[in-house]
Every structure is written in structure tokens, then in C-alpha cells.
């Protein structure tokens with residue numbers, strides 16, 4: 001069954017946040033001043049259990065979901081995550097992926113693969129150790145993340161995606177070194193525009209480096225060839241290295257300068273089981289109450305289908321206009337909670 005929202009968009013891709021906790025304090029995502037030692041993360045009993053997550057994934061599949069991406073927070077800090085991966089990978093026909101900061105990937109890659117994980121995306125905002133440590137604000141060395149990337153490749157979790165959020169004035173000098181580092185490897189290196197998610201990162205438009213500028217800078221160092229669009233709903237514009245036989249590709253995700261809401265087919269499930277229809281939403285729909293209130297799969301499917309059919313969100317296309325702003329007093333949810 002395919003359900004369509006008010007703009008004719010199906011639901012295909014489900015992002016599931018498995019924890020709101022993270023061992024990094026990236027300056028643009030979970031700034032230390034806000035997410036300090038006394039920050040109240042969700043209590044354990046508030047979190048969806050693995051059984052609840054798997055049940056919802058199965059219900060979502062009936063509505064059209066083809067892909068599940070586990071995220072967070074840092075998904076690898078959720079205890080026994082391999083068990084959840086085992087349960088989800090048993091759902092027939094589901095493409096199962098995970099986004100991680102890579103900090104404990106070297107240790108976990110083999111067990112994740114063994115549990116049934118298909119691929120991973122690793123976030124990496126700099127290749128220079130000092131800049132990387134400044135960005136993650138947890139003094140975490142880049143070498144450990146690079147070891148995680150190597151381990152993931154060895155474990156068969158490829159082709160890997162490596163995502164770099166570019167913040168003007170902070171890590172823009174890392175664009176070309178990152179391209180140079182991954183050129184020739186079977187890795188899709190993607191540059192992501194810094195977004196105004198949540199309400200704690202003090203986002204400013206002048207800190208966004210437009211993707212066109214990112215590509216122009218790489219082109220000063222290397223020749224690139226534009227690749228055709230391969231799937232509907234693909235968020236990245238893609239380039240390959242022009243020199244024949246050089247492995248890897250470059251992608252840009254221009255969520256700010258070239259919004260792609262018109263074919264957004266993503267739903268997001270927060271750590272405590274709220275369904276969000278947009279990364280920039282301020283309110284979610286409580287599915288945990290249905291799960292714990294004894295609703296049947298058919299009732300849950302009907303509830304989700306009804307919510308999706310009413311969806312009209314297109315925040316990024318409306319950004320800056322009054323109609324894009326949430327109602328008075330409402331705060332947009334934070335990325336670590338809703339899942340990136």
C-alpha cells in the first residue's frame with residue numbers, strides 16, 4: 001500500500017533515533033553550553049524498546065517504507081544495538097543503514113555487519129586533527145574515526161558514505177583536504193549545508209557555505225564530472241572524478257540553498273516514539289501511546305497513514321517566510337532527539 005501526503009509524496013525512508021545521547025558535543029548540533037553535565041536526557045523507560053521499534057518498522061513497511069536508517073544521538077552508544085539490527089534485518093526487503101560519528105566503529109563494525117547491517121554513513125567534519133577535535137568538542141582524535149571507516153570497509157559495510165557538514169569560518173578549509181583524502185577510495189563523500197535545525201546552535205545564514213561554492217573549490221584542485229540523478233527523492237547532487245578509473249564520488253546536499261522538500265519521502269521516529277514529518281517540525285505524533293495502549297497493527301497503520309495523508313510540511317522551501325515559522329511559543333525539535 002502506498003500512502004501519499006497532501007503534496008503527493010509517498011513515505012519511503014524512515015529515520016529512527018535510537019538514543020538522544022551522544023559522546024560528541026559538536027558545536028553546531030549539541031553545544032556544550034546547552035548539553036552539559038546537568039542536561040536531562042530521556043529516561044530509559046521513555047525509550048522505545050527494540051520490540052516496539054521493530055513492530056513499528058514492520059507497520060511502516062506496510063505503508064511504503066523501503067529503507068530504515070538508525071540514527072540519534074549516537075546510535076552506537078545504545079546498548080546491545082546489534083540485537084535491534086538483528087531484529088530489523090529479519091524484515092524482508094528492508095534496506096537497513098546507520099549513521100554514526102564513527103567514534104566506536106572500529107570496535108563495532110564486524111559485529112554490526114554480522115548482525116545484518118547493510119551499510120553505514122560516517123559523519124566526519126575535518127581531516128585535520130585539531131580542527132576535528134574543535135568541532136566535536138569532546139577532544140576526540142580524527143585517527144580513531146578514520147580507523148572506524150577502514151574497519152567498516154573491511155567488514156563489508158560499504159559502499160560507505162562520509163558526510164561533512166560545512167560551516168563557513170569553522171571548517172571550510174577542510175573541503176579540499178577531505179576530497180584529496182577520499183579520492184580514489186570507494187566512498188561517497190558528501191558535503192552538507194549547515195542547517196537551522198533545533199533552537200540551540202545559534203544558526204546564521206552567513207555561516208552557510210552554498211554547495212555550489214564547495215564544488216567550485218574542489219574543482220580548483222580536481223576535475224569533476226556531473227552524474228545523472230539515479231533515484232527519485234535523492235537528496236544529493238553527485239559528481240565523479242573526471243580521471244578514468246579513479247574510485248569514489250562527491251555529493252552535495254543543499255538543504256538550505258536548493259531545498260528538496262518537493263520530493264521528500266522521509267519520516268522520522270524520535271527516541272521516545274514520536275512521529276515527525278519534517279526535520280524542522282516542532283511537534284510529533286505519539287506512537288508510543290498507541291503501542292503501549294494496546295492498539296493493533298492495523299490501528300497503528302491507520303493512525304500513521306492518516307497523519308501522513310495530512311502532511312504538508314515543506315519548511316526548507318519556505319525558510320525565512322512567516323508561514324515557515326512554528327506557532328507562537330513552539331520550539332523546533334533538536335537534531336539529536338529527532339535523529340539526523
Ligand code: SAM
Nearest residue numbers: 029072073074099100101123165194195335340
Ligand atoms: N551521531 C550520529 C552522527 O554523528 O552521524 C548520528 C546523528 S547526527 C545528529 C546526524 C548528522 O546530522 C551528522 O552528520 C551531523 O553532522 C548532522 N547535523 C547535525 N546538526 C546539523 C546541522 N545543524 N546542519 C547540518 N547537519 C547537521
